[in-house]
Amino acid sequence: MRDVRHRAARLLVVDDNKVNRLLLARNLELQGHSVALAENGRVALEMLRRERFDLLLLDMEMPEMDGFQVLEQLVGDLQLRDLPVIVTSSLEGIHNVVRCIELGAEDYLTKPVNPVLLKARIGASLEKKWLRDQQKDLVRRFATPEVAQHLQESGFALGGTRVRASVLFSDIRDFTPLAESQPPEETIELLNTYYTLMFDAISDHGGIVSMMMGDGLMAIFGAPVPLPDHCASAARAALEMVQLVELFNVERAAAAKPQIRIGIGIASGEMVAGYTGTNDRATYTCIGNTVNRAARLEAHTKIALRTILIDDDTRAGLSADIRSEALGSLALKGMVAPVDVFAVAGG
């Protein structure tokens, strides 16, 4: 962690006073940071929306748009709300300091700014920002930006809620013999390409990938963020997954590599969703009968020789453009009651 404090960052200094601007920039450059300058709030916001900065040093008393207005704009901006802001001001009165902090400023330094204090405050703010960025990056690997945002706001609290959602299981048919017949690096490369394609299809339709195991994955549509048409979204994602695998197979055929095939099972209904794990290591997942049913439907694709199988609840939520074929009421392995199974056409 210590290294983070000394890493160079890109900072924006906003001050209408030229002497203040130059002096602050000088101090920051001596600390190894790269600095851009803006002479009022309006110019600063334009720059922030155009370029990436790690931290904003903000004066309060400025013409055109003052520091308070900048803080208000930042709070309301999804892209910029996490940007750390250190206020550097010689405004009098504790109420001004309080107002800045309430508007989301990380810190308040009185001008003339003491360079040692400045360095410590910037180090602390950047460290917090980098930790937040890392956390966001991790979340982005398994979730859409909207879901990532929601998780960020809900604060990763362990604990479950009951939701209505669709669960999708998919895996690669006969993957083990394929993996054993080729060099290990080729298997890993194949899996990485496959996962990239599958994640794209799932994210495109608002789903999140909750688990990956070998060549299989589990995705959730409708949690943690409710999705009104979660059944149709899951089915569309499945169709896109199949399509992407077909395209991938064209490439593989050209390289004289064996084709891959996938099987997908989708079930919809009520389930318990939330973070499970420990405070150190947790994953967002769903549990319940619906989830088991989706896993069994996926397994059943090998027997039914169909690519996408869904349950009755999912079928009931499909839009007219997605056709399905009834395969009857089947006794699936591990399920007490028989399940009405449907195959999605075109899958």
Place this chain on the structure above:
Amino acid sequence: MPQPVIDPAAFAQLQETAGAEFVVELVDTFLVEAPLMLADLESALAVGDTDRFRRAAHSLKSNGNTFGALTLGALARELELTGLEPARRAGGATLAALALEYARVAAALTELRHA
């Protein structure tokens, strides 16, 4: 003993942290900018623009303190806090006193700049 025009300790610290060469540039910038702030105060007073008056006084206070020009900083602070009205009632006296103090500061900074 009267307060020095430029507090030597504050100025030395500025040179130490920002570098003496850089402070020469900074002084030059101030000597260009400060007369504009004084002019801003004058014209804001003439047209009764309270915001502009307060902002110009605020800037002058902030820069005065940066260079250790403590009296200039205090005079500007007074204007920032009391606003335009008392200065208007005092006729030209308040701003004249400020301009006089700035002239001392400019002379002292010019000397320090060449030191």
